[in-house]
Amino acid sequence: MNKEPIAKNELNRCRKKGLLSPSAKENLRIYWYKFSRNKLSVLGLFIVLISIFLAIFAPVVSRYPQHVKEFVDYEKANLPPSASYFFGTDIFGRDIFTRVIFSFRGALLMSVIVLSIAVPIGVLLGLIAGYYNGTWIDIIIMRLTDVFLALPPLILALAIAAVLKPNLTSSMIAVTAMWWPWYTRLVYGMATALSKEYFVKNAELIGASRFHILFNEILPNCLSPIFTKMALDVGWVILIGASLSFVGLGEQPPTPAFGQMISDGARYMPDLWWMTIFPALAIAFIILGFNFFGDGIRDMLDRGR
Amino acid sequence: MERLLDIRNLKVWYSTYRGFAKVVDGINMHVGKGEKVGLVGESGCGKTTTMKSILRVLDSRKVHIPEGEIIFKGSDILRMNYNEIQQVRRRSISMISQEPSAALNPVFTVGDQIMEVIRHSGQFDKNFSKKDMKSLAIKAIRDVLISDPERIFDSYPHQLSGGMKQRICIVMALVTPRELLIADEPGTALDVTIQDQIHRLLRSLVEEKHMSLIMITHSLGVARELVDRIYVMYAGNIVEAAKTKDLFKNPLHPYTRGLMDCVPRLSGGGVSEGIYGYIPDYINPTPGCRFYPRCPDAKEVCSRQKPPATVATENHLVACFKYN
Amino acid sequence: MDKHILDVKNLKTYFLINKSRDKANYVRAVDGVSFSVKEGEIMGLVGESGSGKSTIAYTIMGMYKPVEGEIIFNGENIINKNNRRSMSFKKNVQIVFQDPGSSLNPYQDVRQILSLPLKVHKIVPRGKIEEKIAEILEMVELPADFMYKSPTSIGGGEKQLVSIARALCSNPKFIILDEPTSSLDVSIQAKIINMLLKLHREQKLTYLFITHDLSLMRNISTKVAIMYLGKMCEVAPTEDFYKTPMHPYTQMLLSSIPVISEEEEALKPKKVVSTGEIPSPVNVPKGCSFHTRCMLSTDICRSEEPIMHQVSEDHFVRCHLYKK
Structure with missing residues (x-):
């Protein structure tokens, strides 16, 4: 009956041999293998890293940081792309390359803030509604979600941004308000299915608290689709943000933003084509990058293989 | 041998x-x-x-x-x-799998799927009409000891039990002459x-x-x-x-x-x-x-x-x- | 040893499938089942899919609310109004599910999985949890470093051992085993079964073993009960049951088992050949529910429902053939 010491010794033996630390290196290797099998994902990762780098080091990388503030230099206005102005200059003589790089900053910042508010709200509501599937809690949360999903997203964002002052903050509030229901929907479906799994039943039968079941049993199993969706959504938030700023509801001039630059440049198409084309390409570049990256994350977190 | x-x-x-x-x-x-x-x-x-x-x-x-x-x-x-x-x-060569419900297409009737096998077998000439095919299929369903083959012929896989589905898979595997x-x-x-x-x-x-x-x-x-x-x-x-x-x-x-x-x-x-x-x-x-x-x-x-x-x-x- | 640890009396669990204004349709998953399990017994509950054997287990655990009947555990009726089980019941009664893949959370490691019951029932102080886990792992003959493994990286047999270890964490008295080995290979099944028998001896446990495998039950149970369409057909002590199987359904089950030796072949009832399929539990046949497949059925079977007849001391059969 004197079992305890044996178990204890065994435990100590394993500790000594370093058997207890799960091999993080091995896990990393598997993740990288799965991620890198699709070469486009690696390209996406590359683009994402570049975007983040540009956003952080914008003042260092760009050549004319003063061009993002009040700045006018009519002598250098309307110049086509050249060695000193990679993307040319606009009608005020500002360097488009600099303004594009600074737009990365605003765009990424917006995505990060919007997602870090919308995702927790959406996930929490989805978890609760999914676990209490079929009860009045489920009905209230999901019908509310349906109301938000039924409104055309851009119109909703326009309405909110128009009621509030037109600036970056209010456009972020608008985008957040239309973004959380998608996460509720996503998590709701998974939580509904997971709450029927035997490990959840078992936790209930053992007598675990609801908090434990929601956050320790169900939530971890939902994380990989959530992360995948987040990686993809960064691009979409940037696109919506650009649409809002295109109609004048985002960042106000002189601070640059993709949509605003495109709408300004559109008036001078096709003569001053570089004013529109380069910001547009930048958006396409960043969205494409995040989409490829998102696909890679999905492959990486897929437990099937 | x-x-x-x-x-x-x-x-x-x-x-x-x-x-x-x-x-x-x-x-x-x-x-x-x-x-x-x-x-x-x-x-x-x-x-x-x-x-x-x-x-x-x-x-x-x-x-x-x-x-x-x-x-x-x-x-x-x-x-x-x-x-x-x-x-x-x-x-x-034909094959019967472990999971009969995965082997049958849920959107076609059992009869359609058996006929498909007969049509693609290429073992019948052009004079072999649709009617002949159907009678061949029904005979094959009767062979697997299903008592009302006409009804089964027109039903969808989800209307059948697991055992019935496996019988249908056997029909599909054996309806045309095979060697293995x-x-x-x-x-x-x-x-x-x-x-x-x-x-x-x-x-x-x-x-x-x-x-x-x-x-x-x-x-x-x-x-x-x-x-x-x-x-x-x-x-x-x-x-x-x-x-x-x-x-x-x-x-x-x-x-x-x-x-x-x-x-x-x-x-x-x-x-x-x-x-x-x-x-x-x-x-x-x-x-x-x-x-x-x-x-x-x-x-x-x-x-x-x-x-x-x-x-x-x-x-x-x-x-x-x-x-x- | 003769104390009853579990008494199930006239248990009925129905599931509503649709409700119209005048009539409600139910699936009678469990329809008036009574049995008792003595302390230290290994009771086998055997039946085909759809017979209601798992529903009984889940009703005992409180996952379904019964329509009628009593479940008495340790002298206490555990069915109450809102169908909640007390913490002491949750500590004393554990269940091991069939599918080892789904019963362990793939995003937790074994240590997290096993520490849940220890924490919830406060078995050991928090600082000693890891030691206790190593001890429990040793009970199921797994090495202590297993606790840092993820369920996704271990085999099916090991997963099932972890499930068993989790059930042991709260020092239960009674464990329901819901087909614990049916998804495993025989060589692994043998290991798990031996482990369960060893734990049964050492920890003085009582098992309710749910399975469809009659040859497995022959080797481990002390009592066997056969279920068909939500009702119990035959209950008997193991020896008696396999020596003189009485119910025609039991005989059909036994005759269908693929065996590997002549000796076993001799034990299979020869006269009975399996026919037909288990009917849908929504439309249970009138009279004896087995009469549609029974070779010995008579007029009375089609009209009148049989009752349990006692044929010897502990041998009960629900069949008109044994009416005195």
Whole structure:
């Protein structure tokens, strides 16, 4: 009956041999293998890293940081792309390359803030509604979600941004308000299915608290689709943000933003084509990058293989 | 007996992130005309992979076949082009899978799916009308002991029970004349009484049509009741091959013996200890016998060298140094 | 030893499938089942899919609310208004589910999985949890470093051992085993079964073993009960049950089992051949629910429902043939 010491010794033996630390290196290797099998994902990762780098080091990388503030230099206005102005200059003589790089900053910042508010709200509501599937809690949360999903997203964002002052903050509030229901929907479906799994039943039968079941049993199993969706959504938030700023509801001039630059440049198409084309390409570049990256994350977190 | 199918030194590897998993590691087996052969092994031993390579339905991006021949009626299936293998699939070899509900398309009626098989078999000339096809299909449904074939012909798979669906899969496999039927655990997903019916039906149909049968199963009991000859497979190798009677009277390979001990007996007598250890790693297998780490009779030579198949008695092959 | 640990009396669990204004349709998953389990017994509950054997287990655990009947555990009726089980019941009664893949959370490691019952029932102080886990792992003969493994990286048999270890964490008295080995290979099944028998001896446990495998039950149970369409057909001590199977359904089940020796073949009832399929539990046949498949059915079977007849001291059969 004197079992305890044996178990204890065994435990100590394993500790000594370093058997207890799960091999993080091995896990990393598997993740990288799965991620890198699709070469486009690696390209996406590359683009994402570049975007983040540009956003952080914008003042260092760009050549004319003063061009993002009040700045006018009519002598250098309307110049086509050249060695000193990679993307040319606009009608005020500002360097488009600099303004594009600074737009990365605003765009990424917006995505990060919007997602870090919308995702927790959406996930929490989805978890609760999914676990209490079929009860009045489920009905209230999901019908509310349906109301938000039924409104055309851009119109909703326009309405909110128009009621509030037109600036970056209010456009972020608008985008957040239309973004959380998608996460509720996503998590709701998974939580509904997971709450029927035997490990959840078992936790209930053992007598675990609801908090434990929601956050320790169900939530971890939902994380990989959530992360995948987040990686993809960064691009979409940037696109919506650009649409809002295109109609004048985002960042106000002189601070640059993709949509605003495109709408300004559109008036001078096709003569001053570089004013529109380069910001547009930048958006396409960043969205494409995040989409490829998102696909890679999905492959990486897929437990099937 | 004339050999219908002859598998020679077949190796099938799957690519994984750690390297190749050598799932089928050089197996030899043959099936005679009209013979019923069983391939018995536990899950993950490579039995289904072997059978899928006969019909060439493995995912070619993940699977690598470095060596081996599968000779079917004189030609090597592994070297056939698309049209040739398609002809084999349409006319000569059919397969029944473990999961009948996954084998039937839920949006077509049972009748449509059977007719599809008849149409693509290419064994009927142009004068063979739709009406003839239908009567052929209905006759085939009646053959699997379904009492109201007309009603079943017009129903969708979800309206049928698991046992019925498996009967329909048998119809699809046997409605046109074939030479070889591969049955991959046809009764495993079913209840024991239904399984018994399916097995009896399968045996009588195969015998009646003078076909060859390869029965893949994890159950020694099922193999004993159904087939003439048994191959026992362990970790990608055939460890023992013998006539059913001989195998059960006198199992030779330590794995076969261990497996037989593990089967709970209806006559009682307790449960054995099981076989020590677990299925080995397929990516870096031991250079010797793959059963060596678990073997109660292991000798030093077993760790170094792969045991060749030795003839123990007539028609009884065993891959073990104990009998070398 | 003769104390009843569990008494189930006239248990009925129905599931509503649709409700119209005048009539409600129910699936009678469990329809008036009574049995008792003595302390230290291993009771086998055997039946095909859809027979209601798992529903009984889930109703005992409180996952379903019964329509009628009593469940008495340790002298206490555990069915109350809102169908909540007390913490002491949750500590004393554990369940091991069939599918080892789904019963362990893939995103937790074994240590997290096993620490949940220890924390909830405060078995050991927080600082000693790891030691206790190592001790429990040793009870199921797994090494202590297993606690840092993820369920996705271990085999099916090991997963099931972890599930059993989790059930043992709260020092239960009674464990319901819901087909714990039916998805495993026989060599692994043998290991798990031996483990369960060892724990049964050492920890003085009582098991309710739910399975469809009659040959397994022959070797481990002390009492066997057969279920068909939500009703119990036959209950008897194991020896008696296999020596003189009485109910025609029991005989059909026994005759369908694939066996591996002549000795077992002799034990199978010869006259009975399996026919038909289990009817849908929505439309249970009138009279004796088995009459549609029974070879010995008479007029009375089609009209009148049989009652349990006592044929010897502990042997009960629900069949008109044994009416005195």
